[in-house]
Amino acid sequence: MRFGIDVGTTRTIAAVVDRGNYPVVTVEDYLGDAQEYIPSVVALDGDRLVAGWEAMKLGPDDPSLVRSFKRIMSDHSVTAGTPVQLGHATRPLGDVLRVYAETVVNTLRDFQATLDNSSPIEVVLGIPANAHTAQRLLTLSAFSEAGAEVAGLINEPSAAAFEYTHRHARTLNSRRSGIVIYDLGGGTFDASLIRVDGTTHEVMGSLGISHLGGDDFDVILAECALRAAGKPGVPSRTLIDEARSAKESLVPQSRRLVIDVEGEDVVVPATDFYDAAMPLVEQTIEVMTPLIGTDDLRESEIAGIYLVGGASSLPLISRVLRERFGRRVHRAPFTAGATAVGLAIAADPDSGFHLRDKLSRGIGVFREFDDGRAVSFDPLITRETKPDADGRITVTRRYRAAHNVGWFRFVEYDSFNEEDGSPGDISLLGEMKVPFDPSIIDVDAVEITRFDGPEIEETVMVNSDGIASIRIAVQGGVVVEHTPKVTLALQ
Template sequence: MRLGIDFGTTRTRVAAAIRGNYPLVTFRAGRDHALDWYPSLIATCGDRMVFGLRAEAVQYDAEWALLRSFKRLLGDSQPDTMWKVGGVELPLLEWLTRFLASLRLDLIHRSSLEIGQRDRLEVMLGTPAHANSNQRFLTLEAFRRAGFDVVGMLNEPSAAGIEYAHRYRKVDLSKRREHVAVYDLGGGTFDAAVICMAENRHDVVSSEGISRLGGDDFDAVLLELALADPTLPPPSAVSYSRLLTLCREAKEAITPNSRKIVVDFGQVDPALGEAMVPVMEFYDRCGPLISHTLQATEAAMRAGLGAETEELSTLGVVYLVGGSCELPVLARALRERFGKRVRRSPYPSGATAIGLAVAGDLEAGYVLSDRFNRHFGVWREAEDGQRIVFDPIFSKETRLPRPGEPALVVGRRYRPVHNVGRFRYLECSALRDRTEPAGDILAWQEILFPFAADLAGQRNLKTVRIQRDPAVASHAIEEVYRCDAHGVVEVTIANRSTGYARTFRVRDVSVAADAAETGSA
């Protein structure tokens, strides 16, 4: 069974590839209740832990501690980062694996799929377009540990573009207008991508993203307005996340004809009762968030199409996907900006999962060419150590290899100056003057490599004082970087003069610390 899984901030959606059809999978949440999504939720009570559907069943029970929107935490975490939920503390990767193992069991026992315990679940995964390498690694590793057979990973707006092509390409596009701009507003992130579509081949030509803007932020705006109601008493010791859930439910009930939003806080605190928020007041407060997404969308269009948005003659459609796109004001704002080009997916919440299922179906024949969405590189010393410069190894918009193609390979050669090399890697969304990281910047911890022969066997180089060493000035050092189809980067650093080499997964420093040593290549 091949599946497309969109691991979402608040809800995870699954679509199946079944003889050329790609239905969303439903889950039995009760005797007469089915959901076309799986709750991205963890709950604990004492030493008990429940996930997904079982966690949702206790989400309003004050005895249970909750962890919501944990996908948002992945970008700033390492596999050994500890998360504490109530009284239970475990490594991040363990929490994520247990959640996904619960998803796998519920796919077998509580879903619309007809599969058995021993059936292989081959999955195509989605990640935010601007997810960093560490987040991609954590997602891949947790799915594999949970028993899924991962066949590939696509950026979420790219997958949504495939869903669009599968549904509409012959209707909306022509040889003159062959570009689609995907506007993807999820629960925790926003991505925009421009995709060139020709027959079954898709080329992602540009993308922009906001890693901390999504439906959660709209929920927070509504909560602030609702609690400002002067008729409400001060809230008691009710979990903030539970109040946010009530606001999310109230937000999702808004229709184009709504005039007021009713938030029933009485579900978790009878003293609070109901709060009333005028829809237009909520929309006005959401204006800056919406403007931020429009700016990112226009930036992706300028980068991909090389023209101002008024002159985008080759743009066929602006395609709205993501659960948060169902908010009526969003479609209205986009139509005011882009006119009749705007089209919302009939399944905005499920478009990415459906596109992933199509992409994973070998018989569908779609070929996607995706790209780096950040600059990846390393700080280096220049001018005999007098200046630090950034060396971009893989530049933003570099095309990623397709599944089955050889990895991207980039090399560097030089002669060292110090006894130990200190490699400080980072990813950034922009470069200023071509050498200075700017925009959204994520700095990794450093990797240490011994240039001096007498340090080659020392495992803990952090205790070694880094200093200039004339003895290594004649040594030849080579760095070889490899990037696979998932956007995950490894580097092999080799001292060609001594034959000593080590390979590091740059995506994760804790893995790098245990990297295996190899002989000379």
């Protein structure tokens, strides 16, 4: 049975492939009520890690309850061993992800059982467009080890474009073949420009903010409530949860929000909240605008701006975007579920949809030169590098070794300064020391010196899931490979 799974910062939603339809999977919460999501939370029940609705059963005030752990994965130094704080205890991120993925997969098995279906679970997973290799690999490994067959990872806005085409195909024509996906989730913002030709989707560009989402709007509203109550300060976890519930009840006609602050009902005018939240909305528009290139969509080939992600249901967002870009701004009927539906379409071999995606980050290497006294940065793969027909990118360089040892630090980067040759934010892919002199036994025990060495073949590969690997081959000598691996079951 095939599913699309959108592992969100605050909620995880799955859609199932069902004979050309892609309904969202309904699950039971701990009270037995039907819900269309699994909360993206973990907690400790004694010493046992629990996740989803079982974690919520412990209560919102449980000190070990952790929300939005997906945000940890966007850190550039994240590994499976990164500690996650659960009250007074810590657990490795690998364990947290494994337990959460098992909870999601077991929930899908329960859903299958209601249909008397025991076939293997095959999934396509969503991933933020600007996710680095470690985040992609951690996500893929968690669900693979949980027993799901992972057919692929797809960038979340790219998946949402499938849902748009499935629902709004009539808005697309030869003159207007572009879609801009505005994807504001619980913890991340992504925007992608996608060109559509029938059922073929080609990503022309993706931009995003890895630490901006609905969680931040919740904090702003909680702060507004504290000010309205005359108790300014840092909002508690309970108050932030109250603010989230109030925010999600907003409709365009809402004039006020009522929030429980320490047992007292406090009224926050909607305009006060919107004024405080406007800088966040402006940040998303500033990031998205380069993909559009104009404020007047009538003069462009863009058929529409499509709002997806649970946080994009905030009335302020659609209002501001329509004021700026006009009537071609469309909000998904179920903003939180649009990406999961698109992922299910991608998982359906009979859907006919095809995606040519594009990297939202580059890959480069820091090289030592001048006998190891200086370092330069060399971009190898840029955002403009296009994948082949199978969605893979391979870049190979050959050069003559100038030193006895090669010391490489391969990184992923989000931007590149042409003036000084430096990258922006980076995350380490791998550090490699390679002996170019065949007489060297221990590369850490020798001094780097000039050496008229052999030919070096350096290959960087990115697979269709966006996961990078590196291979360095010394002519007549060693071959060193760096393929990222993750073991989640650390305990």
